[in-house]
Amino acid sequence: MSSTVQHHILAVDDDPAMRKLVADYLHDNDLRVTAVATGAEMAQAFADHAIDLVVLDLRLVGEDGMQLARKLRAESSVPIIIVTGKQDEADRVMGLELGADDYVTKPFSPRELLARIRAVLRRYQTASAVLPPRGDKRRAYRFAGWELNLGSRRLTSPEGSRVELTHGEFNLLHAFCAAPQRVLSREQLLDLSRLHGAEVYDRSIDVQVLRLRRKIEPDPAQPQYIRTERGAGYVFSAAVEVLS
Secondary structure, three states, X not given: OOOOOOOEEEEEOOOHHHHHHHHHHHHHOOOEEEEEOOHHHHHHHHHHOXXXXXXXXXXXXXXXXXXXXXXXXXXXXXXXXXXXXXXXXHHHHHHHHHOOXXXXXXXXXXXXXXXXXXXXXXXXXHHXXXXXXXXXXXXXXXXXXXXXXXXXXEEEOOOOOEEOOOHHHHHHHHHHXXXXXXXXXXXXXXXXXXXXXXOOOOHHHHHHHHHHHHHHXXXXXXXXXXXXXXXXXXXXXXXXXXXX
């Protein structure tokens, strides 16, 4: 990510000390920060600024942080990182199901938060370069008799049977169908399939591709659709029809 691009982060936390800690640290690392304490102040920040990412504490005094997250996701496609307590596993799961992009648990180090912010922003930059924007009206992709339904996340074979895909496999095939005949690097595919974390390396994309080939290729050993571009990544060579 270029150091000349100063992304604007909105931090929502009712703890003044935490707001200052987060704001100071992110500012020192070339990010613009607005830190607020309430849902009303969050709404005002959106009215006043172009926000690139929100860090939202779900445990705000006197407010339902989950409801704020739900409202935010309904009204905007802005990336969201939720903040929860160590024991709040149900909140983390619900927040991610609502469309949050990642989470951190208190207590957390500012360095960890910065790393997660950068990772989410990078994924969104990759997605914006490859995938259609959120709100796009396309319903499905069709290739070689296969159909990938984006709403139901269902893959149907040419014979009409459903083929189960993992979350990562669906996102990987979605990326390929959205950018046919285009070489996608392992880093791009890593971002698009959301295979992120300290123990994930680019070879895991090769594993995902292998698993996907086994599900859609007539002969996975001689792939017709997902072709390897040596030293560059992969290209989806099938003709893709967009269904609206």
